[in-house]
Amino acid sequence: VATPLVDAVFDLDELLTPEEVVWSRKARAFATNRILPTIEQDFEDRFFRAELVAELGAAGFLGMHLEGYGCAGASAVSYGLVCLELEAADSGWRTLVSVQGSLAMSAIHKYGSEDQKQRWLPGMAAGALIGCFALTEPTGGSDPAAMRTIARRDGDDWVLTGTKRWIGLASVADVAVVWAQTDAGVRGFLVPTETAGFTATPIAGKLSMRASIQCDVTLDGVRLPGDAVLPGATGLSGPFGCLNEARFGIVWGAMGAARSCLDAAIGRSRSREVFGRPIGAMQLTQAKLADMLVEYEKGVLLALHLGRLKKRGTLTPAQISVGKLNSVREAIRIAGLARSILGGDGVTNEFPVMRHLANLESVRTYEGTDEIHQLVIGRALTGMTAF
Ligand code: TGC
DSSP states (O other), X not given: OOOOGGGGTOOOGGGSOHHHHHHHHHHHHHIIIIIHHHHXXXXXXXXXXXXXXXXXXXXXXXXXXXXXXXXXXXXXHHHHHHHHHHHHHOHHHHHHHIIIIIIIIHHHHHHOOHHHHHHHHHHHHHTSSOEEEEOOBTTBSSOGGGOOOEEEEETTEEEEEEEEEEEETGGGOSEEEEEEEETTEEEEEEXXXXXXXXXXXXXXXXXXXXXXXXXXXXXXEEEEOGGGBOTTOOSTHHHHHHHHHHHHHHHHHHHHHHHHHHHHHHHHHHHOEETTEEGGGSHHHHHHHHHHHHHHHHHHHHHHHHHHHHHHTOOOHHHHHHHHHHXXXXXXXXXXXXXXXXXXXXXXXXXXXXXXXXXXXXXXHTTSOHHHHHHHHHHHHHSOOOO
16 A cells, blocks of 8 residues: 655654554555545446445444444544545545444434434444435525425324435435424434335436435435434534534545645656656646645644544534635645646546546535635634624
8 A cells, every 4th residue: 555645745643643543544555455446437437336335334434433333433533534545535435434424323323312323323334234314405505494304293103205415325325314394493314215205316417426326315205103203403403413523524535635636746747757857847846736735734734633622522613614614625726736737637537636626526515615614614703694
């Protein structure tokens, strides 16, 4: 497993515990041996390599920051490092780990009954069961408060009606965590996906995240028993508490995509000759590489800082917004600069850069757009709400 070229300047290991280094190397080996060999073709073919889910479970990556129920109970930084290494291969596989572990499993772990946890979490940690998280709706993802999906009581049962969009993994999931309006505010429901009235259809035509699945979901009078509701969550703070977890993983993950692009550019700069010498010997190329490295290193150090705050229990949503906004925005800039260093060949799949660039546009959009995070930070700074 190759050492990233950026390590020549940035020694992250020096700041990590031995346990964190072990998780990082394990994920790097997984990404190198199990994802990278096929990812370009899978992206081209829009192919979701389902057998990797159980392998991710066996490696301990699914719900790895959770305690008990077959989960690894690893530190926040360890989880972040795994996200970074997986996303260095492809954002789609980091997204799977986020949807399964940070969203679906976190929702059950945080808000579920003991029966719900026992029923779902061990199988999900092993990758034998897949979960999805259905919050976003077709009428707009930035304002979940406006959701139209409703859950009404019918005797002891609940009946769910509505539509969701951009729901990762829904067509291959065993259980969906569905958020719906009730008379008592937004509640979460565990919907086994074989339940009558639940339909998930993969969204076609994506030019981003092509090796992973995002779906339209229809809930057409889905009838659930009374105990399908998550007892510990009432109101939007329920799903937002899960988004915090997923956003934290993205803070790290996007830097993995950035590292992959930076490494590709460094490698190319050493071998590609134009005007009679390697482009890496030219000042403009070195200036670009230096700027890319500076933003990569700053982004990873910010992620590490947020991870240490998370472990202490003091990490705030506004601080997570700073990280998500910075990591994805800078990763996109780094990918763009890498593409320019690669020249025309940079638009082919000889290099991973255009794939990362395309993927990162999805990552920029889900889990809060740049603009949403700017407004969350703005509110924290001014005390005034601008949305
Ligand atoms: P507001 O309606 O005022 O607040 C509602 C309640 O939520 C609380 N809250 C939070 N709690 C925990 N963590 C956070 N980050 C929270 N943010 C808000 C808030 O305190 C309040 O609690 P309570 O007890 O008083 O009721 O909402 P707001 O004004 O705070 O938030 C507005 C805004 C725009 C920031 C929020 O709506 C937002 O973050 N919008 C973006 C939503 C988003 O990220 N959507 C993408 C989801 S990704 C997805 O669904 C697909 S997952 C990926 C996949 O499946 O592939």
